[in-house]
Amino acid sequence: MAKSVVVLLGTKKGAFILKSDESRRDWALRGPFCEAWPINHVVADPASGTVYAGGGNEWFGPAVWKSTDLGDTWSHSSDGLAYAAGEEPVKSVWSLAAGDGALYAGVQPAGLFRSDDGGATWSHVTGLSEHPTRKDWNPGGAGLILHTVVVDPDDGKRLWTGISAAGVFHTADGGATWEPRNQGTRCDYNPEGHKYPEFGQCVHSIVKAPGAADRLYQQNHCGMYASDDGGRSWRSIEAGLPSSFGFPAAAHPRDPDTVYLLPLNGDSVGRYVPDGKAAVWRSRDAGASWQDLRNGLPQQNAFFGVLRQAMATDTLDRAGVYFGTNGGELYVSADEGDSWSCAARHMPPIHSVETMVLGG
């Protein structure tokens, strides 16, 4: 059976699904789905092929949408996706992750929910919200948000979450107990002597490298980092990059030393690609050195940014790399980043990009 690739987009105005054959040259676009709600993240459960879309509507609140037929039909639920009475209600779903038979949802205000029935009902993972540091978590620019959930594919009880601006938190027991894992990541916005706290970092994204049990990469508000011990300690990998600021990170599907970043010019100077020239930056040596990938990307008057969940790879050989802009364009590389083309334009601002390979 010939392989095909599905690209899942979460946008400010609904979810979209693109599909192409293995060449990844021509793309068929469908959407908007989810009644054009703001959708922060669309993922596919690789075990079932079910597509989930998380978001929140200003009128109708948060929900996780579900499609078992690649977008033809959808249902939605927020049953149990709520804090206790009297607490600030859940406003929006920001990040989804499937693994170990469960589906996780990170939400705003920051917290984690788990579904064991494919998104029909949810329960609050209270261990994280009851962490003793919780009272001191401060919101980032977009609010206090749990925006990243990484489930260890080899041990579903191990999860990493990214919270802005509380940092990375890890559980090894399925969410009962948590610990901050931010050692070595910087808070440039703290006074001297307090730039490396235990928590309070503005993590932007975390990805897990394949095949290496404890290799993680992180794009932070203040720098890019790698860890070889599951986040217990982080080392800076920003030398050679054009800035220390950006949002997304994407891991290669098979090579743990290959990682993709998309640095922006800086947090206070516009947050667009440096000098108006778009580039994805690739490291083949776990961040020791970097190569800028520009072939086919706009090299003048490009003033877009790429948000935290808006870059992804696929599992084909050669791996595809994808990113969506806040200006509504989707760029695709079918050769690990060596060359690029624009697969969709005139879209709403793109919040997230994920992929799924079908067939074969």
Place this chain on the structure above:
Amino acid sequence: MPCPVTVWLPASLVALFPGARRQVELDAASVDEVMDELDALWPGMRDRLCDSRPAVRKHINVFVEGEKAVLDTPLPPGAEITILTAISGG
């Protein structure tokens, strides 16, 4: 005591629930009971209209006989309840 009332729902809400209608006749003694009855008819509808404080969602407006209402607002027999989405942009 629950009494017969008429509820008008916004189109953007009805679109989320296959089979839902814009005009609904049901029995309820308060706005809170209207929400429960709607949820019984179309599971999940209460979550779209109310949050966990619990309260009517911030950008949802409920009117009873033309007056702004909250969950505790009692309903007279034959009341007309209109649920509207607040103006919102972006």
